[in-house]
Amino acid sequence: MSRAPVVERVPSTAERLLAPVILGVVVIVLWQLLAGSGLIEAYLLPSPAAIGAEIAAFLPSMASAAGLTGLNALIGLLAGTIVGIVAALVASAARIIDGMLAPIVAALAVVPIVALAPVLNTAFGADAQTGRQLIAALAAFVPVFINTARGLRQTRPVHRDLMRAYAATPWQVMRTITLRTAAPFTFTGIRLASSLAVISALVAEYFGGPRGGLGGLISTSAASSAYPRAWAYVVAAIVLGLAFYLVALAIERAVSRRG
Amino acid sequence: MIPTSTSTPPSAATAVSARGVDKTFSTKQGEVVALSGIDLDVAPGEFVSLIGPSGCGKSTLLRLIADLDSPSAGTVEVFGTSAHQARIDQRYGIAFQQAGLLPWRTVAGNIALPLELHGMAPAERTARVDELVALVGLGDFAQKFPDQLSGGMQQRVAIARALAEKPALLLMDEPFGALDEMTREYMQTELLRIAAETGAAVVFVTHSIPEAVYLSDRVVVMSPRPGRIADIVPMRLGRAADRADDLREDGAFFEMITAVREALHGAPVTGPRGVETR
Ligand SMILES: Nc1ncnc2c1ncn2[C@@H]1O[C@H](COP(=O)(O)OP(=O)(O)OP(=O)(O)O)[C@@H](O)[C@H]1O
Ligand SMILES: [Mg+2]
Numbered sequence: 001m002s003r004a005p006v007v008e009r010v011p012s013t014a015e016r017l018l019a020p021v022i023l024g025v026v027v028i029v030l031w032q033l034l035a036g037s038g039l040i041e042a043y044l045l046p047s048p049a050a051i052g053a054e055i056a057a058f059l060p061s062m063a064s065a066a067g068l069t070g071l072n073a074l075i076g077l078l079a080g081t082i083v084g085i086v087a088a089l090v091a092s093a094a095r096i097i098d099g100m101l102a103p104i105v106a107a108l109a110v111v112p113i114v115a116l117a118p119v120l121n122t123a124f125g126a127d128a129q130t131g132r133q134l135i136a137a138l139a140a141f142v143p144v145f146i147n148t149a150r151g152l153r154q155t156r157p158v159h160r161d162l163m164r165a166y167a168a169t170p171w172q173v174m175r176t177i178t179l180r181t182a183a184p185f186t187f188t189g190i191r192l193a194s195s196l197a198v199i200s201a202l203v204a205e206y207f208g209g210p211r212g213g214l215g216g217l218i219s220t221s222a223a224s225s226a227y228p229r230a231w232a233y234v235v236a237a238i239v240l241g242l243a244f245y246l247v248a249l250a251i252e253r254a255v256s257r258r259g
Numbered sequence: 260m261i262p263t264s265t266s267t268p269p270s271a272a273t274a275v276s277a278r279g280v281d282k283t284f285s286t287k288q289g290e291v292v293a294l295s296g297i298d299l300d301v302a303p304g305e306f307v308s309l310i311g312p313s314g315c316g317k318s319t320l321l322r323l324i325a326d327l328d329s330p331s332a333g334t335v336e337v338f339g340t341s342a343h344q345a346r347i348d349q350r351y352g353i354a355f356q357q358a359g360l361l362p363w364r365t366v367a368g369n370i371a372l373p374l375e376l377h378g379m380a381p382a383e384r385t386a387r388v389d390e391l392v393a394l395v396g397l398g399d400f401a402q403k404f405p406d407q408l409s410g411g412m413q414q415r416v417a418i419a420r421a422l423a424e425k426p427a428l429l430l431m432d433e434p435f436g437a438l439d440e441m442t443r444e445y446m447q448t449e450l451l452r453i454a455a456e457t458g459a460a461v462v463f464v465t466h467s468i469p470e471a472v473y474l475s476d477r478v479v480v481m482s483p484r485p486g487r488i489a490d491i492v493p494m495r496l497g498r499a500a501d502r503a504d505d506l507r508e509d510g511a512f513f514e515m516i517t518a519v520r521e522a523l524h525g526a527p528v529t530g531p532r533g534v535e536t537r
Binding site for chain 2: 156158159161162164165166167168172176177180
């Protein structure tokens with residue numbers, strides 16, 4: 001113990017945000033100078049001002065595109081989460097099923113799931129969003145399943161002893177100990193899944209299917225050499241991905257504060 | 260050793276009755292004999308302490324009584340039924356060596372756990388939890404979470420939880436280990452009062468000789484490898500229930516401390532062929 005009382009100061013939110021904001025501003029200013037200097041061709045790297053102008057001009061269309069892609073990602077995330085949790089519960093209840101599911105999930109985890117996009121798009125028809133939602137769901141399923149399955153094995157021996165001492169029923173043990181212990185793990189899985197769902201839903205649009213989503217607009221803008229507009233949609237995609245991530249992170253924080 | 264019809268039959272008149280109990284754990288390194296040839300009776304309302312060096316099987320014996328493990332040989336009966344039946348019938352309350360609180364529940368929520376699981380009505384439950392929180396001196400902390408408490412306070416929550424259903428048998432594994440000396444003495448006196456009030460028998464594991472002497476009607480001295488009962492020392496200090504803090508300065512108290520210490524040091528420490536002092 002040091003003699004002088006040292007009070008640990010927790011930096012405020014404003015202080016923690018200051019550094020990255022300054023960095024961001026510096027990067028954008030340098031970028032603008034670089035793009036304006038004519039050293040780099042405009043189609044390679046449009047200037048922030050040009051991208052900003054596109055964002056301002058296309059804001060309503062960007063919002064509706066983000067809404068469409070976001071809805072696909074959300075449906076996929078919810079479906080993947082539900083299936084992932086149920087599958088993990090089933091696997092934890094029966095060793096045989098665990099043995100059957102584990103290799104399938106391991107295979108899913110290494111397959112680039114968006115590679116399935118052309119196949120699924122064709123399978124569900126050119127004007128359905130189903131293929132994209134399914135791809136987002138598959139991508140979300142993997143981390144939710146793996147983390148939940150892990151969480152379900154984390155109950156502490158002293159808690160199991162306690163429940164046994166209380167002659168608790170299996171359902172009571174599940175409710176009071178097992179699920180509650182697993183919850184923070186599941187929400188970590190959902191946080192990881194949230195970004196994957198957005199990326200998958202977006203990239204799936206590159207492979208045809210109905211227009212109107214961010215991914216589709218990025219690829220058509222680029223194809224028609226409207227580079228600043230393509231970049232503007234990329235910015236919208238980043239915002240969408242961040243929004244998913246931050247919401248999932250907030251929920252995870254709230255759930256795992258204790259435990 | 261298997262109980263024969265000639266040995267005293269365990270009856271409802273004994274709170275705990277262990278006969279010829281062995282416990283062997285199989286580990287990767289081979290067999291570990293944790294307990295060997297344990298015979299022990301605890302009468303209703305009696306306070307019995309288990310004392311002995313680390314690893315001599317105190318926690319293991321407590322777990323056998325609680326039916327959290329089963330003996331490799333011999334029988335354990337609790338209030339005349341099998342340990343298993345006694346657990347199903349909720350005849351005991353238990354406090355582990357680790358507090359084992361649920362980190363996502365408040366102090367009140369943790370104490371309420373057994374009451375909730377066994378279906379006590381909410382109004383009754385709240386009243387009982389309030390009583391227990393006050394009993395362990397945590398009135399101001401009822402809505403705090405375990406990670407906001409000191410180790411000693413967590414241990415007191417675990418004790419309150421063990422007492423929640425007024426069990427006729429209390430099993431406690433070094434419950435006061437994490438407490439400061441003042442709180443420890445206060446809790447010891449409280450425990451004696453509670454045990455007397457509820458008429459509960461207590462099996463109490465401790466490493467502290469003065470604590471064992473102050474609390475107990477009898478002190479069971481154990482020796483390690485394999486875990487055996489080396490000696491059982493009766494405390495000639497009057498009824499445990501009538502004891503108060505001034506006993507700690509009494510000559511008889513120090514005599515008993517010496518008796519337990521001698522029993523501990525006389526206990527075989529080198530192996531199964533040690534001296535039998537019984
Ligand atoms: N589950 C287990 N598997 C294998 N060995 C075990 C197990 N539980 C206990 N043991 C062994 O049994 C012996 C007795 O352990 P126990 O925990 O009962 O000792 P203790 O007297 O409570 O010690 P302490 O005072 O340190 O708490 C030890 O040698 C221990 O290694
Ligand atoms: Mg122990």
